[in-house]
Amino acid sequence: MINGKTTFLNEVASIPACDKINECVQCGVCSGSCTTAEHWEYPPRKIIAMVRSGMKDEVLNSNSIWYCVSCYLCTARCPRNIKPANIMHALEAIALKEGYKPPTKTTTMYRSFANSIEKNGRIYEFGFMLDYFLKTNPFAALKMLPLAVNLLKHKRMPLLPKSVKGKDQLNKIFHNITTGGSR
Amino acid sequence: MKYYAYYPGCSMEATGAPVEKAIHAIAKPLDIELMELEDWTCCGSSPFSGVDKVKAMAITARVLAQAEKTGLDLVTPCSSCYTILREANELMKEDHKLAWQVHEALVSVGLSYNGTVNIRHIVEVIYNDVGLEALAAKVKRPLTGLKVACYHGCQQVRPDYGFDDSELPNWLDNMAKSLGAEPVNFPLKARCCGSSLVISETGMAIDLIHKLLQNAQDNGAQCIVSTTCPLCHTALDAYQSQVNSQFKTKYNLPVLAISQFIAIALGLDEKAAALDYNVVSAKKLLAPYFSGKASLAKAESAT
Ligand code: SF4
Ligand code: SF4
Ligand code: SF4
Ligand code: SF4
Numbered sequence: 387m388i389n390g391k392t393t394f395l396n397e398v399a400s401i402p403a404c405d406k407i408n409e410c411v412q413c414g415v416c417s418g419s420c421t422t423a424e425h426w427e428y429p430p431r432k433i434i435a436m437v438r439s440g441m442k443d444e445v446l447n448s449n450s451i452w453y454c455v456s457c458y459l460c461t462a463r464c465p466r467n468i469k470p471a472n473i474m475h476a477l478e479a480i481a482l483k484e485g486y487k488p489p490t491k492t493t494t495m496y497r498s499f500a501n502s503i504e505k506n507g508r509i510y511e512f513g514f515m516l517d518y519f520l521k522t523n524p525f526a527a528l529k530m531l532p533l534a535v536n537l538l539k540h541k542r543m544p545l546l547p548k549s550v551k552g553k554d555q556l557n558k559i560f561h562n563i564t565t566g567g568s569r
Numbered sequence: 570m571k572y573y574a575y576y577p578g579c580s581m582e583a584t585g586a587p588v589e590k591a592i593h594a595i596a597k598p599l600d601i602e603l604m605e606l607e608d609w610t611c612c613g614s615s616p617f618s619g620v621d622k623v624k625a626m627a628i629t630a631r632v633l634a635q636a637e638k639t640g641l642d643l644v645t646p647c648s649s650c651y652t653i654l655r656e657a658n659e660l661m662k663e664d665h666k667l668a669w670q671v672h673e674a675l676v677s678v679g680l681s682y683n684g685t686v687n688i689r690h691i692v693e694v695i696y697n698d699v700g701l702e703a704l705a706a707k708v709k710r711p712l713t714g715l716k717v718a719c720y721h722g723c724q725q726v727r728p729d730y731g732f733d734d735s736e737l738p739n740w741l742d743n744m745a746k747s748l749g750a751e752p753v754n755f756p757l758k759a760r761c762c763g764s765s766l767v768i769s770e771t772g773m774a775i776d777l778i779h780k781l782l783q784n785a786q787d788n789g790a791q792c793i794v795s796t797t798c799p800l801c802h803t804a805l806d807a808y809q810s811q812v813n814s815q816f817k818t819k820y821n822l823p824v825l826a827i828s829q830f831i832a833i834a835l836g837l838d839e840k841a842a843a844l845d846y847n848v849v850s851a852k853k854l855l856a857p858y859f860s861g862k863a864s865l866a867k868a869e870s871a872t
Contacts, residue, residue: 402622402660402667410581421761425773455777458652458727459762462735469728478619492619495769499616503628506608509579529771532814536848539809542584544588552608555678556631563627563674 387481394442397480402470415469416460424452430460430470433477446481452490454478493523505561507553512543571698573689573748574639576632576654578647578799579611579757585647587846591828592646592691592797594841598707603644606635612650613657616765622831623670630671632650635818636681645689646797646828648724649765652750654688655730684813690725693732694778696740700859701747702806709836709857711749717830718755718785719792725761735759741827745794748834757784762804772815778804779812782820791802792823792854802826809847816850820827833858 399405410431417429428436428450436445445451445459455475461471478496481488495518502514519527535545583590596603632654636643645651661668662684670747675681680699695704719741729735738759743753762781763774782805785793795802806824813820824847825833833855834840839845844852857863 389861402664403656405664410584421763422773422775448744453765453766453773455761455765455774456649456652457723459723459736459761461728471728471734472622476622479621482620490769492766492769492834495766496616496619499614503611503613503617508582509611510585511580511615515768520657522769526771532810537584538811540586540846540848542586542803542807542846544583548582550608550610552610552631556628557608558633558678559627559674562677563624563670567691 388507388548394440394445397436398437398473398476401472401479403469404476406468407434407437409466410438410468411466413465415463415465416468416470416546419459419463421455421457422453425453429488430474434470434473437473437477445477446484447488449488449490451477451481452488452492457533460562494518504557506547507550507554507556508548510547512545513547570582570600570602571695572602572604572641573644574636575605576609576612576636576643576645576650577605578645578650580647580799580803584803587806587851588646588797588799588802588826588828589833590843591669591826591841593834594832594837595828596833598835598837599695599704601694601699604639604641606639606643608633611636612631612647612653614649614653618653621804623667625653626657626667627671627674628662629653629684629708630661630675631680631729633657633686633762634675634680636686637682640725641693642689643685644689644691644694648690648722648796648798649800651690652724652728653690658684658688675819692725692740692744695827696744701743704831705747708748708834709769710834712745712830712834712858713749713863715863716751716753716789716791717745717750718790718792719752719754719758719802720785720793720799720805721759722796723759723761725796725798736854741794741796744827745830748830750794750830753785753788753790755785755788755790757781760800764800764872767804767808771811774804775808775811775815776822778808779816779818781805782809782812782818782822786820786822790822791849792825795824795826797826797828807828809849823847823849823854825851 763777
């Protein structure tokens with residue numbers, strides 16, 4: 387909170403569950419525990435250090451945080467109760483909101499996911515996957531075909547969404563929370 | 570009979586079919602009544618947290634507000650929903666700004682949430698409320714001699730809920746034992762399957778699933794008994810063929826959700842155990858138990 391300015395650190399710390407980021411002691415337990423660390427250019431500990439030094443563009447242009455699979459090993463082990471997984475998801479949200487374009491397809495996947503909820507009130511798995519593949523690489527969907535066929539065969543992939551009455555109410559909640567002043 | 574509010578989660582309506590059908594089949598024999606929340610919507614889940622945390626929490630809060638009206642414990646079989654519901658519950662207590670934002674949005678649609686819901690994983694309900702002794706007493710088709718690797722997955726035990734161990738849990742092992750089966754050593758039992766990114770980082774997730782299957786098989790498991798999380802179950806069962814094509818392997822390891830496993834041990838039929846819905850068929854492996862030959866062989870060797 388340097389001079390009360392809206393720094394990158396402040397921006398992150400104001401997101402729910404991320405307020406302890408400044409208490410991180412840089413022990414590296416999170417990086418050492420991370421299920422997917424081998425894929426991260428900057429592993430979780432480093433990301434936290436970079437946020438604290440204000441390296442916004444470097445953090446948000448990197449694909450590192452997008453490899454977080456929410457396994458919570460970091461969170462269960464962190465000696466300072468920092469909740470690194472939450473910080474990674476918070477950074478993802480900032481990157482999306484501010485139009486960063488990190489080299490990953492997970493950004494599109496998350497958007498398809500969120501759209502599916504807004505449209506149907508629930509995740510409609512087939513529609514969500516279709517939407518994602520059409521927006522990224524329809525040919526990659528071919529690789530998924532055997533899986534889809536297997537799921538269809540075993541009656542685990544309904545091709546039409548269920549209509550949920552609660553979705554209108556959910557959309558009102560969405561609307562009101564955005565207009566009600568987000569952080 | 571104990572009553573619970575029940576939140577299946579979206580995946581249960583599609584890929585989670587085998588897990589879900591078996592849950593409904595075992596509820597009555599276990600003296601539990603799961604009353605599905607009316608008109609429930611998605612829990613928000615981690616992908617939505619990567620889009621907008623406040624919105625994600627508001628989505629979760631709608632579920633909690635509905636559950637609160639019932640006055641019952643809220644039970645979910647999906648580990649991902651469980652984590653998100655619990656997180657929202659805790660965050661709204663700690664973070665007053667968030668609580669206020671969510672409250673305003675809920676009030677605008679005539680809902681409110683006072684933070685009183687007790688959120689529980691169905692595995693924990695079976696373990697604590699039904700209990701291992703009662704479970705064992707109801708067994709009609711003991712799964713004697715069956716070697717199983719018990720997959721707890723990550724979000725059933727993490728972040729740390731303070732009951733089963735968050736890294737080497739053993740609740741599913743204990744349950745499998747009380748049903749007669751033999752849990753094998755399975756060091757990766759609470760490691761992640763990568764399911765949340767299986768669509769966009771398929772190769773990475775398949776690699777994680779491969780490690781789990783390998784670890785189970787190397788330790789002599791004849792099948793995997795998984796938690797009730799539909800995402801964990803689908804990752805191991807439905808994606809097994811993708812592992813085989815990516816790694817040139819020949820895994821053919823049936824994956825039974827603990828709900829299916831209990832259904833079989835309680836003596837229910839193949840339909841109740843929803844065996845037709847599994848991609849990797851468990852029927853051949855289980856045939857001796859359904860025909861009664863397995864218990865006979867065991868009884869003979871015992872005499
Ligand atoms: S484990 Fe916790 S304290 Fe250690 S580096 Fe990671 S976030 Fe910081
Ligand atoms: S939750 Fe994310 S950051 Fe934490 S260990 Fe798992 S993958 Fe790594
Ligand atoms: S965890 Fe996933 S499947 Fe379960 S309700 Fe939430 S979004 Fe839907
Ligand atoms: S094991 Fe996989 S599906 Fe299960 S909770 Fe963890 S990430 Fe989700």
